Amino acid sequence: MPITMTSASLPIFRTALSNLYHCLVKASDNARRRGFDPDVFVAMRLAPDMLPFASQVRIACDAAKYGAARLGGLQAPRHEDNETTLDQLKARIASTLDWLASVPDGAIDGSEERDITFPVGRDGTTRTMKGEAYLKHWALPNVFFHVTTAYALLRHAGVDLGKADYLVGDEAP
Amino acid sequence: MPITMTSASLPIFRTALSNLYHCLVKASDNARRRGFDPDVFVAMRLAPDMLPFASQVRIACDAAKYGAARLGGLQAPRHEDNETTLDQLKARIASTLDWLASVPDGAIDGSEERDITFPVGRDGTTRTMKGEAYLKHWALPNVFFHVTTAYALLRHAGVDLGKADYLVGDEAP
Numbered sequence: 001m002p003i004t005m006t007s008a009s010l011p012i013f014r015t016a017l018s019n020l021y022h023c024l025v026k027a028s029d030n031a032r033r034r035g036f037d038p039d040v041f042v043a044m045r046l047a048p049d050m051l052p053f054a055s056q057v058r059i060a061c062d063a064a065k066y067g068a069a070r071l072g073g074l075q076a077p078r079h080e081d082n083e084t085t086l087d088q089l090k091a092r093i094a095s096t097l098d099w100l101a102s103v104p105d106g107a108i109d110g111s112e113e114r115d116i117t118f119p120v121g122r123d124g125t126t127r128t129m130k131g132e133a134y135l136k137h138w139a140l141p142n143v144f145f146h147v148t149t150a151y152a153l154l155r156h157a158g159v160d161l162g163k164a165d166y167l168v169g170d171e172a173p
Numbered sequence: 174m175p176i177t178m179t180s181a182s183l184p185i186f187r188t189a190l191s192n193l194y195h196c197l198v199k200a201s202d203n204a205r206r207r208g209f210d211p212d213v214f215v216a217m218r219l220a221p222d223m224l225p226f227a228s229q230v231r232i233a234c235d236a237a238k239y240g241a242a243r244l245g246g247l248q249a250p251r252h253e254d255n256e257t258t259l260d261q262l263k264a265r266i267a268s269t270l271d272w273l274a275s276v277p278d279g280a281i282d283g284s285e286e287r288d289i290t291f292p293v294g295r296d297g298t299t300r301t302m303k304g305e306a307y308l309k310h311w312a313l314p315n316v317f318f319h320v321t322t323a324y325a326l327l328r329h330a331g332v333d334l335g336k337a338d339y340l341v342g343d344e345a346p
Binding site: 001002003004005007008011012015016046047050112113132136137138140141142144145148149151152153155156158163166167 | 174175176177178180181184185188189219220223285286305309310311313314315317318321322324325326328329331336339340
């Protein structure tokens with residue numbers, strides 16, 4: 001089977017978010033073992049002018065959700081961005097994964113040349129890219145950026161994660 | 174044009190590494206402005222049990238280099254992993270980009286079902302995946318993981334980078 005826009009997007013989004021979920025589970029376990037509230041992670045930042053952990057998780061989810069929705073011409077569900085606990089962030093990931101699983105077969109196929117217009121920044125500015133470029137140079141890099149930043153923040157905070165947790169999630173040794 | 178194994182790999186590798194190069198240039202400028210030796214970054218780590226900045230850059234380069242080489246059945250050039258300065262790390266990225274530009278047209282196309290066998294860890298263990306899965310669930314996540322970790326380390330160290338530097342490099346506002 002040749003690679004397609006669907007096969008080059010949905011499985012990557014799903015794996016990245018499933019493995020992020022797995023990292024959050026390990027972060028909770030780690031906090032309990034070390035004797036502090038796991039929800040402390042939610043507001044932590046790698047630098048004072050970086051977004052906190054909660055935002056990294058939310059944006060990873062949204063990059064996948066809106067990536068699939070825009071490529072497929074679908075309406076994505078809204079999320080309120082009001083999570084304050086690790087359990088709520090896990091539910092956010094789970095809800096995004098559920099929605100990704102509902103994307104109809106074939107909705108994204110053939111979107112290589114489709115014009116995708118999306119907001120950049122918060123001032124109403126938009127950008128338009130062709131579907132294939134949007135997937136490769138916007139949606140995928142954004143998903144990986146925020147998943148990896150969330151991972152890096154947990155690692156910096158002493159959580160016992162390794163790259164296998166990011167790459168293969170529950171299958172990590 | 175439908176998406177292909179070539180179009181889903183080489184341009185993403187090139188963009189990720191070019192933008193990483195751009196981040197290293199900004200890191201040098203930032204260090205000079207703040208009055209310290211830019212090469213201090215080379216040995217920095219986000220956590221004591223994480224690989225240093227130099228390794229993040231090297232592995233990002235190698236993930237792209239070996240990703241393309243394995244998918245295309247090509248011999249990748251060896252690098253010595255002996256960089257001790259930011260300029261040497263920039264040269265490592267540039268050399269990897271040069272090699273990626275030399276990959277013959279079509280070498281990677283049709284590699285969806287090709288068996289790709291590669292080392293995991295340092296004890297000689299190997300893993301085999303089909304080409305498409307290898308690209309999507311190994312090569313790409315590895316490239317983005319190490320590029321983003323390098324970025325996160327610089328941000329944590331106070332370098333004035335934003336996500337646009339990672340996404341669009343020199344085109345960042």
